[in-house]
Amino acid sequence: MPTLFIDEVKGKSYRLVAVSVNNSEMARLRKVLRNQVLPGQRSVHFAKEQDQRRKAFLSTCRNLRFVAYEVDLGNGHEFDLRPLGLQKLVVLARELKAERLVLDLDESIRTSDELELSRAIRIDSPEFSIGFDHMQRHEEPLLWVADAIAWSINRGGTWLPLVEPMLRKCET
Numbered sequence: 001m002p003t004l005f006i007d008e009v010k011g012k013s014y015r016l017v018a019v020s021v022n023n024s025e026m027a028r029l030r031k032v033l034r035n036q037v038l039p040g041q042r043s044v045h046f047a048k049e050q051d052q053r054r055k056a057f058l059s060t061c062r063n064l065r066f067v068a069y070e071v072d073l074g075n076g077h078e079f080d081l082r083p084l085g086l087q088k089l090v091v092l093a094r095e096l097k098a099e100r101l102v103l104d105l106d107e108s109i110r111t112s113d114e115l116e117l118s119r120a121i122r123i124d125s126p127e128f129s130i131g132f133d134h135m136q137r138h139e140e141p142l143l144w145v146a147d148a149i150a151w152s153i154n155r156g157g158t159w160l161p162l163v164e165p166m167l168r169k170c171e172t
Helices: 025-032 051-063 078-096 107-124 140-157 160-166
Strands: 003-008 014-022 066-074 100-104 129-137 167-169
Touching: 003 025, 003 078, 003 140, 014 025, 014 078, 014 140, 025 140, 025 160, 051 140, 051 160, 066 078, 066 140, 066 160, 078 100, 078 107, 107 129, 140 160, 160 167
Parallel strands: 003 100, 066 167, 100 129
Antiparallel strands: 003 014, 014 066
16 A cells, blocks of 8 residues: 655646655665765755755656656645645545555645545545645655655756656546
């Protein structure tokens, strides 16, 4: 069973990126990712990394064969678009038989996320059971992958081809 690790990107379009990780692989993948942290860092945050480190991190992600799903919600305000994106991720989670969603913690939207996810899970299929959590990036290295892919999509240009092999469109 997989878990989905989710981050957002705000740019020309509002997007959510969910990285699917089989639960049996999580410990191994976390260990590999923690080795990417430089002395003095608690996590990898793509917006703050230098290009050489970004490229190396994306190469590691490709070699680990991560699969990420992009939910492109178009233009608009995140508070209008995010609930729809979360609904789509619940449908994706059901299709993938995921057991849990882990979102990058943003205290300003945590309560609304929890309400929307609970509602979406209840409505999508009452018999479908899935958990969800919000975690800080330094607590969960697998969130770094979603952050890296989301950043690369937003940046575009030469960055997009580096993540396209891992990327799937979420059409649900």
